[in-house]
Amino acid sequence: MIRLAGLVSITLITACSATTEVSDVPELAAEDIVSASVFLNSETRALQEDTFANPGYLWVDRGEALFSQPPAAGPACITCHEKGLRGVAATYPAYDENIGQVLNLEGRINQCRVTQQSEPAWTFESDELLSITAYVANQSLGEPISVDVNGPARAVYEVGRDYFQTRRGQFNLSCQQCHTENWGKRLRGDTLSQGHGNGFPAYRLEWESLGSLHRRLRDCDTGVRAEPLPYGDPLYVALELYLAERSKGISIETPGIRR
Amino acid sequence: MNRVAILAALILSACGAQDAPLISSRMISGDAIVEPLTKTTGDAIRGEKLFVSREEGHCILCHKVDGLEAEFQGDVGPDLSFVGDRFNAGQLRLRIADYQLVRPGALMPSYFRTHDLHQVGKAYVGETVLTAQQVEDIVAYLADRKTSDDDA
Numbered sequence: 001m002i003r004l005a006g007l008v009s010i011t012l013i014t015a016c017s018a019t020t021e022v023s024d025v026p027e028l029a030a031e032d033i034v035s036a037s038v039f040l041n042s043e044t045r046a047l048q049e050d051t052f053a054n055p056g057y058l059w060v061d062r063g064e065a066l067f068s069q070p071p072a073a074g075p076a077c078i079t080c081h082e083k084g085l086r087g088v089a090a091t092y093p094a095y096d097e098n099i100g101q102v103l104n105l106e107g108r109i110n111q112c113r114v115t116q117q118s119e120p121a122w123t124f125e126s127d128e129l130l131s132i133t134a135y136v137a138n139q140s141l142g143e144p145i146s147v148d149v150n151g152p153a154r155a156v157y158e159v160g161r162d163y164f165q166t167r168r169g170q171f172n173l174s175c176q177q178c179h180t181e182n183w184g185k186r187l188r189g190d191t192l193s194q195g196h197g198n199g200f201p202a203y204r205l206e207w208e209s210l211g212s213l214h215r216r217l218r219d220c221d222t223g224v225r226a227e228p229l230p231y232g233d234p235l236y237v238a239l240e241l242y243l244a245e246r247s248k249g250i251s252i253e254t255p256g257i258r259r
Numbered sequence: 260m261n262r263v264a265i266l267a268a269l270i271l272s273a274c275g276a277q278d279a280p281l282i283s284s285r286m287i288s289g290d291a292i293v294e295p296l297t298k299t300t301g302d303a304i305r306g307e308k309l310f311v312s313r314e315e316g317h318c319i320l321c322h323k324v325d326g327l328e329a330e331f332q333g334d335v336g337p338d339l340s341f342v343g344d345r346f347n348a349g350q351l352r353l354r355i356a357d358y359q360l361v362r363p364g365a366l367m368p369s370y371f372r373t374h375d376l377h378q379v380g381k382a383y384v385g386e387t388v389l390t391a392q393q394v395e396d397i398v399a400y401l402a403d404r405k406t407s408d409d410d411a
Contacts, residue, residue, distance in 0.1 A: 168378040170388055171368040172359075182335050182366070188320045189331040225388075226378045 025165055028180055028194060028246065035250050036193030036258065039184075044205075048257040056134060056203040056255020059127075059210045063135025066128060074117030077132075089140040090252055093241040095153040102156045104237050106133050106212065124231035130210050134201045137254035144251045145198060147244040160242030163235055169226030175239075178220075190259065195220075196247040197240060199256020210255060213240060280374050281387065282356055290361055291349030295398075296371070296391035306400025309393055316370075316389060316397055324404060336367060343405040351398045355389075370394060 037045055051057055070076040093104040096111065103111060109132055110121035122129035149157040164175040178187070179195030186192075200213035207215070214236050218228035229236050286292050295301070309316040311329045318339075323332035325340040346354065354361060356371035370389040389397070 166377060168376075170376065170379050170383040170386070172376055173366070173368065177366050178335075186331070186334045188333050192335070221378075222380070225380045225383045227380045 025176065026180060030249065032194075033196075033247060033249055034194065035196060035198055035253060037199065037253060037256060039191040039193050040257070040259070044257055044259070048199075048253065048255075054203070054255060054257060056201070056210055056257065059131045059134040059201070060138045060255060061135075062127070063131035063133070063138075066132050067135060071113075071117050071119045073119060077112070077117075080112075080116065084139055085136050086139045087143050089137040089254070090143040090145050091147055093153075093156075093237055093244060094148065095151065095156075100152070102153050102237055102241055104213075104240050105136060107232065107237065109133060109136065125212060125215060130201050130212065133212070134210060134255050137201065137252060140252040141254065142251050144249055145244050145247050147241060147248075149241065149245045153241065156238045157241050157245060159235065160238035160240070163239045164242055164246075169221065169224035171224040173224045175220065194247075195243065196250060197243045198247055198250055199253040199258060201254060202256035202258050204258045206259060213243075280357075281371055282353075282360065287353065287360065288349075290353060291347070292352040292356060293349040295348075295395055296352070296356070297395050299392060299395070301392075301395035301397070301399030303396070303399040303403055305393075306396035306398070309389070309397055310400060315393065318397070321367075339401060339404060341404055341406050343402050346401075348398050348402045351401050352394065355394050355397055355401075 037048060040048070047053055066077075067081075068076050068078040070079070089105055092108065093102050094108075095101070096103050096108070099111070106124065106129055109129065113119045113121055122132075147153075167174045167177070175195060178192050183192045183194045197213045197216075200216065201210050202216070203210050204216075212231070214229075214231050214233075217236055217239065218231075221228040282292065286294065307327070310318045310324070311327065319327070319329050319332040321333040321335035322337065322339045323334060324338075342351070354367070357369040358365040358367040359369055359372075368388065371387045371391065371394050373385055373387060
């Protein structure tokens with residue numbers, strides 16, 4: 001009887017758990033990892049590389065101005081970061097020891113806004129936060145992504161990996177199925193890329209604007225008719241950390257141009 | 260015996276009321292749902308429209324059918340130009356309704372299912388992607404995709 005009860009409680013858990021994943025989950029082979037920009041047509045790729053024509057640089061330039069402009073209450077970013085922030089974005093998301101949390105680049109910037117500058121955090125997708133994030137990320141242009149997922153960030157990385165591998169929405173699809181198992185195939189007018197975050201914030205032609213990685217993730221979740229998470233949600237930050245580790249070796253392209 | 264039944268009921272209730280599968284095991288024989296889901300016979304012309312339509316079936320997201328007038332047909336799933344050679348109506352019905360009943364882990368979305376889904380968008384909770392009649396219409400369209408047919 002005890003045995004039966006134990007068995008049933010296991011069945012209860014497995015019968016109701018959301019994940020129906022098999023244990024042997026395929027991963028991208030290191031030699032296959034490529035940025036989504038290789039799937040763009042040559043004109044779009046040329047546009048991305050042209051710092052004068054790429055519309056994303058409008059945000060980068062505004063971000064550069066914000067970086068050296070002191071806010072009402074505190075010092076300008078440049079006061080603390082005299083030499084700029086080259087290479088930093090390539091290591092984000094990262095664990096912040098002071099608050100004991102993994103922060104993405106936007107979260108890090110807002111952390112400085114609040115604690116160093118005594119200013120309110122900028123809202124997600126505001127022109128200010130997009131601009132300054134694009135500027136800081138662009139300072140790592142060409143730098144290979146290299147995040148730390150050992151130590152305290154490990155648990156967060158694993159949460160992100162679970163999110164990536166879990167089927168969701170009315171269409172019951174996971175990130176994994178589209179971006180690890182079927183990249184290179186055609187999904188209607190799109191070629192499925194491997195779903196890396198290295199171009200973000202990116203200028204999407206469909207948005208006619210620059211947008212954050214979380215905006216892209218919300219689009220993918222909405223595409224499978226899943227309820228998208230709020231901007232800045234810790235689960236999306238965890239997913240972002242998983243994506244960054246998964247894209248190890250390819251380099252930052254911000255501001256990317258995407259369809 | 261009695262205890263097992265109670266436990267089985269427990270398992271069901273733990274997963275929530277709406278989790279009862281729309282396709283019960285009684286409806287399946289082999290790898291097919293032999294009986295149509297509706298009394299009205301499927302309409303292949305409506306089925307073709309649903310197969311293409313972005314708001315409804317939108318099957319061309321992942322599949323292509325030769326001769327179908329639609330740009331950019333996908334290739335995530337198999338080519339369905341001659342799928343009627345491979346499967347009869349009952350087999351198609353099961354594959355469209357819930358492919359996971361044929362092969363757990365299949366990528367193909369389940370178009371007539373509401374149970375055991377996760378994080379479903381608020382607007383779609385408890386709803387199937389296609390209505391039973393729409394499934395029948397697409398079954399009728401695909402059952403006609405045969406090498407011998409030249410009505411494309």
